[in-house]
Amino acid sequence: MSTLSNKRIIVGITGGIAAYKSAEIVRRLQDHGAEVRVVMTPSAEEFIRPLTLQALSGHPVHTGLLDPEAEAGMGHIELARWADLLLIAPATADFIASMAQGRGNSLLNAVYLATPALVAVAPAMNQGMWSHPATCDNMQLLQQRDVRVFGPDSGSQACGDVGYGRMQQPETIVEQVAHCFSNSQLSGVKVVITAGPTREAIDPVRYISNHSSGKMGYALATAAIEAGADVTLISGPVSLNPPSRCKVIHVTSAAEMHQTAMAACDNAQVFIASAAVADYRPVSVAQQKIKKSADVMTLELEKNPDIVSSVAQHFNNLYVVGFAAETQDVERYARDKLERKKLDAIVANDVSRADVGFNSDDNEAWLITAETSQVLSKRSKTQLARDIIASVASAIGK
Secondary structure (H helix, E strand, O other): OHHHOOOEEEEEEOOOHHHHHHHHHHHHHHHOOOEEEEEEOOOHHHOOOHHHHHHHHOOOOEOOOOOHHHHHOOOHHHHHHHOOEEEEEEEOHHHHHHHHHOOOOOHHHHHHHHOOOEEEEEEOOOHHHHHOHHHHHHHHHHHHOOOEEOOOEEEEOOOOOEEEEEOOOHHHHHHHHHHHOOOOOOOOOEEEEEEOEOOEEEEOOEEEOOOOOOHHHHHHHHHHHHOOOEEEEEEOOOOOOOOOOOEEEEOOOHHHHHHHHHHHOOOOOEEEEOOEOOOEEEOOOOOOOOOOOOOOOOOOEEEOOOHHHHHHHHOOOOEEEEEEEEOOOHHHHHHHHHHHOOOOEEEEEEOOOOOOOOOOOEEEEEEEOOOOEEEEEEEEHHHHHHHHHHHHHHHOOO
């Protein structure tokens, strides 16, 4: 279940007898590499104490919507943005009804309404409540909103009844959580992705580069792998562990990345140019370290090859996605780049903001095509990558 490695999962616990199983869910998610935060409703605290979940998760448990101390740390909006998946287990009939109605009267309700992440519920209730038409209508509505439903199982219940309504066992729920991060949107599609910065040598110890961490490109590679793609990741120098199940080619300079990308795109269907490629390189590279002497040093630069433009012009049947890191007029500059370089789509973000972009775990972006312009509000780069990959899959008819 390696698909849970480094995934961020919120476990929401509501007030049902099955809440005792939630502790085991938290433990098993962490065993499979997930990072877990817990949110409890007030009624859930009557069944299992927050201290138990805090000890298991290693993090404070979030309980109150209007907790000033919690809001000063990771407030409910930040918590909602942090997650890759919100799992509500157990999900009572009452809480399912509140989700269907869009109520925000508890912290868990607010997180559900605010999160851009995947959402799943593990229902747990009396068999009569589960089969009631109101519950059936509510479940149908949530599924129409892309909420995943795990179970319930059939069996004997705490009240003595027998029938459907029992929450599934923790190991079954965790397996289904893992399946949420694996799909077939890009099954059989060859995808090439560039990531990270390039380094343009000045002498053996100095270079020109930028602040790119490579996190966005690596997240895109992971999302494409989850979607079933055959992924080649061309990476500049970064301090990240490459995702498994893809071919990784390490390069240093823009010229190396250009040459590698042109070769890798042969027979590919999608090219995503998320790397922050240096626009210029020194005309000449000193063979020995340049000694500090004069107060002023002049460095002559020449343009690097434009990788995404070269790929777009050379491969007519390739779906090409560019990236635009801007500090002002983000959408206008991005659309100009889209048209000028003949791209199919472009992802643009404001790198002047400290809370998104370079080195941040979060991002906010515009996803722009010739016909559309969609704002992807602030969310984890992991979730943003999934949204971009889903858009690409839709665009190429997968």
